[in-house]
Amino acid sequence: AQTVTQSQPEMSVQEAETVTLSCTYDTSESNYYLFWYKQPPSRQMILVIRQEAYKQQNATENRFSVNFQKAAKSFSLKISDSQLGDTAMYFCAFMKHPSQGGSEKLVFGKGTKLTVNP
């Protein structure tokens, strides 16, 4: 079974600064996806960024980038130029690649509450 661990329950950062959220995972699968989701008070899970395990290049989406270390099973999220709207819960999630068969379920960590201060 897969597990996802987020060791930082809460973090804070000043507006315009950079913050890194940590995530580690455990799996015996060779191919999979990793995700970061944002959940603001509106409750909707919003996809921030996705990484495919077989791709060595780290994914980036505007101010968001990841540091994917497959051997270490580490998947951290870096937010640059933090904005007040980035304040939310952030969840790291794992999903077995569809080519591996079985249901496509997401396994989530417990989340990190990020507060961006003005």
Added chain:
Amino acid sequence: ETGVTQSPTHLIKTRGQQVTLRCSSQSGHNTVSWYQQALGQGPQFIFQYYREEENGRGNFPPRFSGLQFPNYSSELNVNALELDDSALYLCASSHLRAGGYTFGSGTRLTVV
């Protein structure tokens, strides 16, 4: 694309009752999954439906059941409600093998 919509947004039920939560998937998405998110926790996978058939189930008892309809809508039914069933229930849809999901805003269920 119309997104994923869930109803109702909030619901209060009494222990022992039954509840039905509804989800309207994003147009064209043939896969829907349901998750339970307890307060302060990450979402937990309940089950997934693909083309109206169950396609995987998490560690939830049989009193949690679901349906998926040809019009991409789906239901989560919970019988014999328990206090621990109080949670946010999230619906997520996608195309199978798309490698990602679109989530709704959830239904907050409170069991008293």
